[in-house]
Amino acid sequence: xxxxxxxxxxxxxxxxRGYPRIWGAHRDLSWLLFDVLIPLVNTSAFVFLYRALHAPxxxxxxxxxxxxxxxxxxxxxxxxxxxxxxxKQEGFLELYTMSPVSxxxxxxxxGVGGLYMSTVRAGAIAVIxxxxxxxxxxxxxxxxxxLVFLVTMVALYGLGMTLSSVFLMWGREAWQxxxxxxxxxxxxxxxxxxLSKLFLTIPGVLTIFSAIIPVSFGLDAMRQLLFPGQxxxxxxxxxxxxxxxAMGVVFVTAAYLMLRRMEWLAKVEARLSLRWQ
Amino acid sequence: xxxxxxxxxxxxxGEPLKMTLRENLRTLRIAAWLGWQVExxxxxxxxxxxxxxxxxxxxxxxxxxxxxxxxxGQRADFFGYLFISNAFFTGLVIQLLVGLSWTIxxxxxxxxxxxxxxxxxxxxxxxxxxxxxxxxxxxxMTTLILLGTGVAFLGLHxxxxxxxxxWLGVYFVLGIIILAGMGLILAGISLVIARNAFAIGQVVxxxxxxxxxxxFPVDTLPSMLRSASLAMPITYWLEGLRRALIGxxxxxxxxxxxxxxxxxxxxxxxQLLLILGVCAVVSAVGSYLxxxxxxHQAKERGMIDRLTGY
Amino acid sequence: xxxxxxxxxxxxxxNSLPASTEQAASVDAHTEEQTSPSTDRPLAxxxxxxxxxxKVRGEKKAKDKQQRESQKTLVALDDVSLEVYQGELFGLLGxxxxxxxxxxxxxxxxxxPTGGVCYVDGMDVVKQANQVRSNINMVxxxxxxxxxxxxxxxxxxxxxxxxxxxxxxxxxxxxEMLKIVELDDKANTRISSLSTGQRQRMNFCRGFITDxxxxxxxxxxxxxxxxxxxxxxxxxxxxxxxxxxxxxxLTTHYMAEADELCDRIAIIDHGKVLACDTPANLKRMLxxxxxxxxxxxxxxPRALEALAHSPGVAHLSADPGxxxxxxxxxxxxxxxxxxxxxxxxxxxxNGSIVSLQKNEPTLEDVFIKLVGRSLSASSES
Numbered sequence: 001x002x003x004x005x006x007x008x009x010x011x012x013x014x015x016x017r018g019y020p021r022i023w024g025a026h027r028d029l030s031w032l033l034f035d036v037l038i039p040l041v042n043t044s045a046f047v048f049l050y051r052a053l054h055a056p057x058x059x060x061x062x063x064x065x066x067x068x069x070x071x072x073x074x075x076x077x078x079x080x081x082x083x084x085x086x087x088k089q090e091g092f093l094e095l096y097t098m099s100p101v102s103x104x105x106x107x108x109x110x111g112v113g114g115l116y117m118s119t120v121r122a123g124a125i126a127v128i129x130x131x132x133x134x135x136x137x138x139x140x141x142x143x144x145x146x147l148v149f150l151v152t153m154v155a156l157y158g159l160g161m162t163l164s165s166v167f168l169m170w171g172r173e174a175w176q177x178x179x180x181x182x183x184x185x186x187x188x189x190x191x192x193x194x195l196s197k198l199f200l201t202i203p204g205v206l207t208i209f210s211a212i213i214p215v216s217f218g219l220d221a222m223r224q225l226l227f228p229g230q231x232x233x234x235x236x237x238x239x240x241x242x243x244x245x246a247m248g249v250v251f252v253t254a255a256y257l258m259l260r261r262m263e264w265l266a267k268v269e270a271r272l273s274l275r276w277q
Numbered sequence: 278x279x280x281x282x283x284x285x286x287x288x289x290x291g292e293p294l295k296m297t298l299r300e301n302l303r304t305l306r307i308a309a310w311l312g313w314q315v316e317x318x319x320x321x322x323x324x325x326x327x328x329x330x331x332x333x334x335x336x337x338x339x340x341x342x343x344x345x346x347x348x349x350g351q352r353a354d355f356f357g358y359l360f361i362s363n364a365f366f367t368g369l370v371i372q373l374l375v376g377l378s379w380t381i382x383x384x385x386x387x388x389x390x391x392x393x394x395x396x397x398x399x400x401x402x403x404x405x406x407x408x409x410x411x412x413x414x415x416x417x418m419t420t421l422i423l424l425g426t427g428v429a430f431l432g433l434h435x436x437x438x439x440x441x442x443x444w445l446g447v448y449f450v451l452g453i454i455i456l457a458g459m460g461l462i463l464a465g466i467s468l469v470i471a472r473n474a475f476a477i478g479q480v481v482x483x484x485x486x487x488x489x490x491x492x493f494p495v496d497t498l499p500s501m502l503r504s505a506s507l508a509m510p511i512t513y514w515l516e517g518l519r520r521a522l523i524g525x526x527x528x529x530x531x532x533x534x535x536x537x538x539x540x541x542x543x544x545x546x547x548q549l550l551l552i553l554g555v556c557a558v559v560s561a562v563g564s565y566l567x568x569x570x571x572x573h574q575a576k577e578r579g580m581i582d583r584l585t586g587y
Numbered sequence: 588x589x590x591x592x593x594x595x596x597x598x599x600x601x602n603s604l605p606a607s608t609e610q611a612a613s614v615d616a617h618t619e620e621q622t623s624p625s626t627d628r629p630l631a632x633x634x635x636x637x638x639x640x641x642k643v644r645g646e647k648k649a650k651d652k653q654q655r656e657s658q659k660t661l662v663a664l665d666d667v668s669l670e671v672y673q674g675e676l677f678g679l680l681g682x683x684x685x686x687x688x689x690x691x692x693x694x695x696x697x698x699x700p701t702g703g704v705c706y707v708d709g710m711d712v713v714k715q716a717n718q719v720r721s722n723i724n725m726v727x728x729x730x731x732x733x734x735x736x737x738x739x740x741x742x743x744x745x746x747x748x749x750x751x752x753x754x755x756x757x758x759x760x761x762x763e764m765l766k767i768v769e770l771d772d773k774a775n776t777r778i779s780s781l782s783t784g785q786r787q788r789m790n791f792c793r794g795f796i797t798d799x800x801x802x803x804x805x806x807x808x809x810x811x812x813x814x815x816x817x818x819x820x821x822x823x824x825x826x827x828x829x830x831x832x833x834x835x836x837l838t839t840h841y842m843a844e845a846d847e848l849c850d851r852i853a854i855i856d857h858g859k860v861l862a863c864d865t866p867a868n869l870k871r872m873l874x875x876x877x878x879x880x881x882x883x884x885x886x887x888p889r890a891l892e893a894l895a896h897s898p899g900v901a902h903l904s905a906d907p908g909x910x911x912x913x914x915x916x917x918x919x920x921x922x923x924x925x926x927x928x929x930x931x932x933x934x935x936x937n938g939s940i941v942s943l944q945k946n947e948p949t950l951e952d953v954f955i956k957l958v959g960r961s962l963s964a965s966s967e968s
Contacts, residue, residue, distance in 0.1 A: 001760075001798045003721065004751030016748030024736035027777075034476035041483035045492050046343070052493035053347040053355070089387060091727075095793075098695050099749035100720040106749075173320060180328045183335035192339060197346045267699040270641055270692075 005100075013105030014112065021079075021113020031117070035071070036124040043067030043125060046192050047133055058230035059193070061137065062223055064129035066191035068122040069219055073185055075118040076156055077178050080110050081163035085174035088272070093168075097272055103259050107164055111157040137226045145225040148237065151244045152218030158251030159214060165258035168266045189215040194223065196232045214251075217243050301403045308407025315383070316411055333367040333419045334426070340492065341431055350432070354530040357434060358537050359492055360427045361522055362515040366491040368420030369413065369456060370511065374485075375478035376412035377405060377460030381467040385582065392582035395572075402568060405464055409457055424522075439524030444546055448517035451553040455510050458560025465564075465571030469580050485511050494538035507540060510556035516541045517549045631708060631801050631834035632671035632694060638702035639664040639689050639858075663689040664700070665858040671851075674831045676823065678849030679838040680954065686858040687838040691803050694836070695725045707801055721750070723801045726794035728809030729787065735779030739770060739789050742778055743796055750797040757796065764792035767822055768815070784811055791819055795826065804837045808844060820848055842950040852950070854957050861957040866950060873948040873956055876901055877923045882941040883933060884913040890936035894918075897932045899925020913941075 427433030536542035692698035747757035
């Protein structure tokens with residue numbers, strides 16, 4: 001029997017692991033309702049909060065865009081970073097580790113599948129939110145905005161892979177850390193307000209944490225491109241794109257190194273099959 | 278080999294007696310202990326404390342920055358309104374609504390213990406209420422710490438002398454009953470749908486965030502949505518808590534103060550009490566009947582021990 | 588040679604026989620009588636002085652300092668050495684907590700040993716883990732994992748891709764394996780709709796679809812019904828027959844399964860290998876000489892005397908039966924062929940044989956002898 005190796009094996013693993021996410025998602029469409037409705041109602045709550053505060057209309061657009069992007073962070077955190085924890089509980093992690101395919105291929109497959117689901121969600125939120133609340137985007141630089149978005153995704157999912165390596169070692173702490181990271185990242189990445197306003201409010205050390213979250217600069221750049229003149233960005237979008245590209249390289253490299261290291265540590269400390277502790 | 282038979286409360290005919298109140302309380306106590314273990318024994322107390330607070334503190338900070346960004350700290354009246362209701366919402370509403378439906382999913386799909394609980398003589402509702410009690414305790418702790426942090430560091434003005442403790446206690450208890458009932462209804466629904474059911478609690482919590490006046494006066498909403506808001510018991514609950522803590526109806530600051538939420542200002546405390554009292558009774562009775570019905574449905578469909586993840 | 592009308596000799600009591608019978612004792616991992624035909628083949632699995640120590644978490648602390656120290660670590664494997672040859676179906680027998688699963692996890696690259704070294708197909712499981720993984724697979728009994736939303740075929744296909752199997756080969760193998768385990772009608776059924784036994788059979792297929800050179804079966808028939816267990820055992824045996832360059836390492840609680848399937852068995856307890864040999868040799872450890880039970884009628888004391896002195900009879904014990912002249916006799920012979928002279932002597936004295944059976948010690952007897960308790964008692968403790 002011929003068996004693939006190298007890049008071919010990597011790609012097979014990616015496609016195979018992405019398959020349940022994509023085709024499985026089509027078989028149980030309840031996720032669509034929940035995963036669109038939840039961020040949509042949360043986003044709507046912030047829209048009305050801004051309206052109660054008589055904020056400029058551009059802020060409504062910031063919130064809608066932030067709400068759409070929040071689905072990607074949630075996907076990276078819950079369906080990628082902590083997914084290996086879930087797989088450990090189900091007994092899949094042992095099967096993955098024992099197979100010759102690289103863990104990064106597994107994670108990439110999860111990421112691709114998750115990206116698909118998140119894009120459906122984000123698209124629905126952006127479209128519905130735009131229609132409901134009359135958001136006016138400037139589409140003249142949509143290509144640049146798309147490029148920023150794609151690079152942000154590479155960096156974000158690279159971060160997700162890096163986090164997943166840490167979660168390999170954990171038990172229930174993984175779930176708790178995911179819970180704990182959800183809102184703080186919303187806060188630090190400026191999901192609901194311009195990053196420049198956030199940086200004026202928080203201490204310096206927190207701005208560093210904020211800067212290393214890919215969504216922060218990604219959102220800031222996209223808002224500058226889609227709402228030109230209505231927001232003061234931290235840096236020029238090209239500079240922020242550069243930061244995001246660098247983050248992508250760093251996070252993907254870190255993910256590779258940390259996955260190897262953490263997998264080794266997990267084997268030494270017998271955590272690959274430690275369940276529900 | 279003879280095995281010692283466990284002592285059972287049996288009648289003279291040897292049939293098991295019905296579960297007494299004491300048995301229910303025992304189930305409740307054990308479930309509360311279990312809930313506390315599930316929530317808390319993964320880390321030492323300090324780490325647990327920090328992690329429990331991170332999420333609600335972050336959500337409070339999000340609101341603070343939004344407020345600062347727009348109002349620049351000029352609308353202290355609005356900030357108080359926003360912060361108080363968010364503290365109760367984040368602490369209790371989320372824990373009880375999301376937490377109860379999650380308990381069903383967790384026990385069924387992750388720990389795979391739900392079938393053993395449901396085949397034991399333990400009263401299932403008592404078990405869920407017990408599990409909810411642990412979450413409620415954590416939620417209450419979160420709420421108190423948020424309020425304390427708001428007062429100490431974030432500019433929340435609360436005058437202890439003006440707090441109406443009696444009303445606060447009454448509103449609080451009625452709200453817990455309503456929330457627990459709603460949580461049980463969601464838990465019942467979770468029994469019959471797939472793993473994504475945990476999201477149903479989040480959908481309801483998110484909807485309440487939008488409609489209950491937790492973040493902004495309900496008058497901000499378009500009239501149709503405002504009607505939906507005024508049909509929700511949580512709206513009145515949060516209004517009652519705000520009044521009790523502030524010492525009266527929340528008003529705008531300035532020379533000509535107006536109610537921050539005119540739609541709710543028309544109700545006095547006794548009317549709020551009546552609304553919440555009726556809702557509490559309906560919630561308690563309705564959730565009991567609904568949960569039993571959904572449990573029966575789950576058994577018919579074989580969902581008690583079904584695994585649905587992907 | 589003695590006639591003992593009162594004794595009822597059992598396999599365990601054979602240990603107290605005169606010095607002509609060797610005493611059974613704990614043996615090293617390799618016995619002197621290796622009659623396995625596989626020793627001329629290359630090694631498929633080799634464990635050399637393997638040690639695995641776990642840190643114990645979450646234990647309530649003992650009051651005694653010495654007990655506290657010992658609570659901190661658990662020695663799961665203690666200087667284990669094993670050799671499994673290509674083509675063997677090698678069994679690992681031991682009670683719960685003996686270290687079987689720990690050893691399998693080390694061999695399947697899921698766990699790092701604390702000391703020692705292991706090789707699978709000549710490759711170090713630690714330093715060459717990726718290469719090892721291409722050649723192995725594992726099926727754990729009682730395993731019911733599977734993505735509920737996918738069908739049986741899709742689950743199996745997905746895992747085949749992690750081993751680089753081409754789509755065409757994967758689907759062909761899936762069809763073949765599902766037919767063998769009688770799940771072919773469930774190929775397009777979602778996992779969430781399968782029973783526990785069906786899921787286990789599906790997971791059994793998962794292991795073989797990738798055509799591993801070394802297969803690890805960790806209690807593969809656990810929880811399966813009689814028919815399914817039989818299918819699994821038959822398939823495993825046939826697979827090895829058809830693929831003599833493959834190797835299987837099997838752990839099991841079922842003595843009969845180990846006896847039926849395994850070319851050699853290692854008995855492990857408290858992290859140590861107590862014995863390692865063919866089932867027949869292991870049983871011979873307890874009982875070098877064949878034992879026959881004969882129930883006969885029409886015998887006189889003189890006939891009994893003659894039987895006790897028949898050529899090749901080392902020991903005879905006889906219990907009177909219900910009728911006059913009926914006896915239940917137990918013969919310990921010096922060699923199996925001596926039964927012929929026993930039967931002749933019986934006939935010569937006008938005895939009638941009611942029943943004749945050969946008694947062999949079971950693996951359970953061997954286990955009890957080595958471990959000191961039965962497998963079921965071990966499980967309860």
